[in-house]
């Protein structure tokens with residue numbers, strides 16, 4: 419698996435049944451597959467990056483920050499860079515210091531074993547910026563992660579950069595990575611945006627459908643269609659031959 423990175427997007431309790439505040443339906447079904455991918459007797463990833471949605475309490479994306487608006491309503495907002503955009507409002511999720519923000523335990527345990535091959539991308543840490551893509555986070559140690567600095571929390575945010583100049587892209591390039599396999603939650607939001615960034619940053623990008631679940635079925639189908647049209651490789655959710663397909667694609 420030379421020059422290939424595994425990106426594990428937001429496998430956190432708030433995105434997982436049964437208690438997640440923003441759970442992807444049947445999200446727990448992806449866990450055994452991700453655990454398989456993290457079995458070092460079967461796979462030999464030179465680089466693994468897990469992303470973590472990691473919000474302050476009054477994050478711009480929460481419906482509770484904009485009363486009387488309700489979760490899942492669209493709302494026109496101006497973010498901390500002064501950009502006007504339409505935010506889908508979310509129930510509170512992945513708040514720093516809560517159980518919901520933690521990476522699921524069985525996956526975390528497996529990741530710890532990869533020690534210095536695994537990094538963490540923490541995103542959505544700035545109070546006034548939405549960030550779905552792992553390419554919009556800062557890179558830190560997985561086992562002993564750093565808390566967001568002022569520019570990544572509430573100060574003047576870093577300038578928006580093109581995906582190829584983002585912290586994650588720079589890290590992957592520095593490690594000689596050319597191809598990226600993406601798994602995780604949720605297919606139609608953070609996985610989708612991470613895949614778009616990855617393709618824009620010219621990484622050969624594969625989405626492993628059996629190891630991802632979406633918030634909506636329609637959104638998931640649209641995401642797959644769009645990513646295929648942009649040159650991404652998508653293995654369908656029901657494909658049981660994914661193991662061989664990844665290895666063929668990796669050659």
Ligand SMILES: [Zn+2]
Pocket residue numbers: 471473479511512542
């Ligand atoms: Zn979020």
